[in-house]
Amino acid sequence: MSGRYRVLRGMHDILPEEVGRWQYLEETTRAWFARYGFREIRTPVLEATELFSRSVGASSDIVRKEMYTIERGEQSLCLRPENTAPVVRAFVEHSRHRGIAAGYPERLFYIGPMFRYERPQKGRQRQFHQIGVEVLGGEEPLIEAETIEMVWGLLERLGIASIELQLASVGDSACRPKYRQALVHWLRPRLDGMCDDCRRRADENPLRVFDCKVEADLLVLADAPTMQESLCGDCEQHDSRVKRHLETLGVPFVENAGLVRGLDYYRRTVFEIAAGGLGAQNAILGGGRYDGLVRELGGPDVPGFGFAMGMERAAMLIPDDRLPRARIDVSLITLGAAGHDAAIEMAQRLRAQGISVQMSMTERPMGTQLKRADRGAARFALFIGKDELARGRFGLKDLASGQQDEIDEAGLVARIKAGRDGGD
C-alpha cells in the first residue's frame, strides 16, 4: 500500500479486475426485472435529512447515529442511507399515483450507492450499493408473492445457492401495538434471567429480543407469544394469501415469527433472504410492505411494498464460473516500422467493424508482443510485417489452438467474429 492519500474508511475502489462481477450483477438484474415490467428510477444521493427521520424513524439507529449529514445554510441535508424514502418522495412529488390503474401498480427499481456511518466489517461498508424494488399503488398479496418470486429467480440466475427465504407478518396499526404490549407483559417477569442486550431491547424495541443469539434466552423465548397468533383478521388473511401465492409459484419459504426489520415503516409482510458465506451479516436482501409511508411523506393514501439487496453481499456470492471472461478479439503483432505504421490504421478499420483490438504503442520484439497477447487474453494474434503487406495476406493465429492461417483483410473480420463463438 503506497501513496499519500487513501480511500476513506469503509469505502472501496472497485478495480477493473472486479468490475466485471458488478456489471454481470447489474446487467442480469436489469434484463430480469424488465420481464416483470419494472422500470428504473434514479434519484439524487443527497436529500433533506427530515425525509429519513420521518420515514425510517427518528429513533432508529440509522437516523440516530449513522447518517452523513451536511448543514448547508438553513438546511440539513444528508447522503441517503436507504432509498425507499427518496423513491416515495419522487413518486409523490411527480404525482405518479394519478397514472395508476387498479390492479396495475407502479413498478420501480433502482441501483445505486447508499451511505451509513458505521463500523465496517465483512459485508458492511460505509458506502455500499443496493439494488432495490418498490411497488406502489396496490395492496394485493400477489404483489408480495410476485416480487419475491422475481428476486428469488434473480438469485437463481446469478448462481447464488444455499439461500433461505424467511417470512413473517408484523401486523398493522390495529394488531401490532396490542402484541407489543402482550410481549412486554410476558417478558417482564423473565428478564432477570436474560442477557443484558435483551433487557435493553425490552425497553427500546421489544420485538428485537428475537434477534438474541444467546442459547438460554432462545430457549426461554421459544414459549413467547408470537405476532403470528396475535394478527388481526385482515392481517391474518393477507398473510395467508401471500403464502398461498408463494406456494403456487414454487418459492420455498420458512416462517420466522422473530423476523424483525429495522425500519419503522413496515406493516404486515416482512421478509429476508439469508445466505451462507457472508459472515455475521448473512442477510443478502430484506424488505416488506409499507402501507402508510406514502401518506406519511405527504402523499395520497397509496400502499407500497419493496425490498433492497446489498450488492456487495450479492456480488460475493456469485460463483466465479458464472462471470463472462472479458476477452479482446485480436492483438496486433507488428514487425518493423512499416508493420507498426500499417497496424495503426488496421486497428482503426477493425474497430470500426466492431472488433476489439489491442496493439503495442511502440515497436516491441515479437516474442514480447505475443506474450502480451496471451496475458491480455486475446483470441487471435494478427501478424503485420513487410512480407504480409507485400502479399496483402496476414497471418491470423488462434492463440488457444495455435493454428495459424493466411488470410486477406477482407476475410479477417468474418473470421475473427466467427472465433468468438468457437473459442472458450
Place this chain on the structure above:
RNA sequence: GUGAGUGUAGCUCAGUCGGUAGAGCUCCAGAUUGUGGAUCUGGCUGUCGUGGGUUCGAGUCCCAUCACUCACCCCA
C-alpha cells in the same frame, strides 16, 4: 461506540536472542534478429503504517496514533 487480531516490495508472505531488508509471484531484459504459454539466467521495486520512547544500535522491545480484518450493537 465496544472488543480481539493484523500492518514488511505492485500481490502473497518470511524475518531467530535487538546487530547491513528477504523469498515466491508479477514486472523488465536476455537465452530466442519473424511466432506466445514451459524452462533457465540476470535485473528493478521498500518513508518495515505513522509519530515518539528505550538502546551504542529497533522491522524486532515500550507508548501513542492511524488503517485494515473479524465480531458486538445494528443493518443490505
